[in-house]
Amino acid sequence: MQKNKFYRNSKYFTITVYAIVGFLICALIVKIVFDFSHVWSAVRVVLGVLSPFVIGIIIAYLINPLYKFLDFTFFGKWLHMTKKRKLRKALSLLIAYIIVLGLLAALFYIVIPQFVTSIKSLISMVGTFSITLEKWITSIEAHFKNLNLEFLTTSIHNLIPTLTERLKDWAEGALPMVLSTSAGVVSGIIKGILAIFVSVYILSDKLNLEKSLRKLFYSTFKPGKAAQISKMARECSNIFSNFFTGKIFDSLIVGILCGIGMLILHLPYPLLVSVLVGVTNIIPSFGPFIGAIPSILIMLMTGWKEALIFTIFIIVLQQIDGNLIGPKILGNSTGLSPIWILFAITVGAWVGGVGGMLFGVPVFAVIGHIAEEIINTRLERRGLYSMVEREEAPKTLNYSDMIRNIFKKKEKTEEKKEAETVDVIEEKKEDDKTSDEL
Secondary structure: OOOOOOOOOHHHHHHHHHHHHHHHHHHHHHHHHHOHHHHHHHHHHHHHHOHHHHHHHHHHHHHHHHHHHHHHHHHHHHOOOOOOHHHHHHHHHHHHHHHHHHHHHHHHHHHHHHHHHHHHHHHHOHHHHHHHHHHHHHHHHHHOOOOOOHHHHHHHHOHHHHHHHHHHHHHHOHHHHHHHHHHHHHHHHHHHHHHHHHHHHHHHOHHHHHHHHHHHHHHHOOHHHHHHHHHHHHHHHHHHHHHHHHHHHHHHHHHHHHHHHHHHOOOOOHHHHHHHHHHHOOOOOOHHHHHHHHHHHHHHHHOHHHHHHHHHHHHHHHHHHHHHHHHHHOOOOOOOOHHHHHHHHHHHHHHHHHHHHHHHHHHHHHHHHHHHHHHHHHHHHHOOHHHHHHOOOOOOOOHHHHHHHHHHHHHHHHHHHHHHHHHHHHHHHHHHHHHHHO
């Protein structure tokens, strides 16, 4: 008796693989949706372990423009070191990291002490500001005797003792806190050093890394598909690089202009406020508001005139940044419309707080770019891309059109009424004729 042989069928094997992958993706989506807290905690643990690599990639993205300028422009074009490729690359890396680390050291040595001094001075003004508020509320009650603002006076009067008690509690718990966080500080330093080494490796060996990725793409997919994926990966990398480097450079310019403007206008705490405005400006869309509101409150503690002058100044500065500086530096680096930027910031803030607000925009930009490429490819494959481009949206009615249509309808109804009356008269005449004939 002949035994049945097993014949491999590539078609059914592919269907089975797709079915298993689809089932696993659906199960993963259900797990994320219905158990998001545990999934996010697991993701945070994984990101904590991989944080040196993530931070190293971010550092590499930030230093890459300076490294490319030194490598191709300074040593390549200006010093004509085109044949000494290894020496040129080593010198570019060394000088780029010396510049960046030198700027950070200057920031910690010069800016941080003045920043701390400004914060101490601001804290010492809390008592004076509370007395000013009490006098202001008393004068309002004197003018408007029907108002009862006693609860505000009581709250402000109790503000200083409450702050004093909080500071005492913080001072008593400072030593245990330092002891408990010393291990975290040491691990943070170790992670920072590892991140710097990772960024150096990425920048020095990025051509080989790109080559390895291309090998992976071409060994896994068909040549046309692999070329498309490789092109998409480069474009996504450019989106991340252009966004972060451009946004940080733009925020640096805004912070410097803010400090210079405050010095010219003789406003208090220029360093504190300019650092706050510059750092928060990194966050897209909401960043200027996040930095402006506490800065205005700081100015208000000094005086309402300073607060008014600073409010006008920061509005002008943000308009200059939004309409002149930002478009020149960033352009349309993300390719997202304002509504999608708002959506990305909202979702990012919900997922990861301030960091999510910053990373949400480039992540959504990459997702949107990939989705657009896939959709355009499918449309071109079906021959529908030109049809979609030519199709015009239906005209929407505005209020003037609606009013015009109302009168047009009235005219039509009057014409119909006249026609109906004419028809009735003719019918009556015909009835009269028939009655006469009878």
